[in-house]
Amino acid sequence: MLDLSELFHPDTFLNALRQETARLMSCSMDSLKFVASWRGQITDAKLQVKVGGLQLEGCVFDGNRLAESHHDSPSVSAVPACYMAWIPQSAMGSYSPDECISLPVYSSAERQRVVTNVQLPCAGDHDTWIQSGAALFLKQQ
Numbered sequence: 001m002l003d004l005s006e007l008f009h010p011d012t013f014l015n016a017l018r019q020e021t022a023r024l025m026s027c028s029m030d031s032l033k034f035v036a037s038w039r040g041q042i043t044d045a046k047l048q049v050k051v052g053g054l055q056l057e058g059c060v061f062d063g064n065r066l067a068e069s070h071h072d073s074p075s076v077s078a079v080p081a082c083y084m085a086w087i088p089q090s091a092m093g094s095y096s097p098d099e100c101i102s103l104p105v106y107s108s109a110e111r112q113r114v115v116t117n118v119q120l121p122c123a124g125d126h127d128t129w130i131q132s133g134a135a136l137f138l139k140q141q
Helices: 010-025 127-132
Strands: 032-037 048-052 053-057 076-078 081-086 101-104 113-120 133-138
Touching: 010 032, 010 081, 010 113, 032 113, 048 133
Parallel strands: 101 133
Antiparallel strands: 032 081, 048 081, 053 076, 053 133, 101 113
């Protein structure tokens, strides 16, 4: 399992994964989209990585759905490991657009640099998660 926080440039790693996927599929990098799955491996992916070490702020996530934080919940919580991959734009991905929200993954809790965006399954109105300030960041060493 890969911990993105252990990489010097996680965004460079994800771009290399995109380049290698495009090479294997004999397609342009622009014809690929980035997806994440907490349901298991991504069926349409030629290459995928299992990623751990992400932290979540603004809500909680059990691997199935986002949920609002309780008054006694920690402000930051660990997120279960997921699979990440680049797949064809035409492929479905792991979640339908109405059952997930795209959250930024920041390089640190200070939220100064976005590494990528990942989709997390959620219920209810997407504005709830935006207003809560929900975001992921790499585990601090």
